[in-house]
Amino acid sequence: MATVELTTENFDKVTGGDGIVLVDFWASWCGPCLRFAPVYDKQSEKHEDVVFGKVDTEAQVELAARYDIRSIPTLMALRDGVIVFSQPGALPESAVESLISQVRALDMDDVRKQLAEHASHEH
Template sequence: MATVELTTANFDEVTGRDGIVLVDFWASWCGPCLKFAPTYERSSEKHQDIVFGKVDTEAQQEIAAKFDIRSIPTIMAVRDGVIVFAQPGALPESALESLIEQVQALDMNDVRQQLAGHQH
């Protein structure tokens, strides 16, 4: 599956549904972002069950501001509408695959309980 361009119009809808969504925050002037893009694309072809989204931080400054993106590329993982990972820096392919495996292995009931515990 090819990557999906995320904008203010579709971001909440795409990241709010069940399943895993990876988000790559990038910009056309960012060298590391452009180097990471083929790795991200290859991974999207391997994992048909995951949505791979991209946010152009220049065109979508509102989304970048909402998530306080200060450094790009930043990779965010969302599962069942819950942000479970967000970290700046381009990942080597092995680290990206490891991240996907970890997100797939999460017990989302456990994650929701932990989140509920932090809100008190």
């Protein structure tokens, strides 16, 4: 499956559904981003059940600001509309593979419970 270009118009629709969505925040002037792109594309072909999105931080400044992206590339993973991972840095292919396995293995009921507990402690 090819990567999907994410914009402010389609981001919430693409990332808010069930299943796993990876998001690569990148820019054309960023060397590590350009080196990471083929790794990301290759993974998108191996994992057809995962949506691989890309956000061009130059074109989508609002999205980069919404998620406080300060360093690129940043890879974010969502499952069932919940952000479960976000980390800057170009990952090697084995790390992307490992991340996908870990996100697949999550107990989302447990994740939502922890999020609810965390939110209740903040008030």
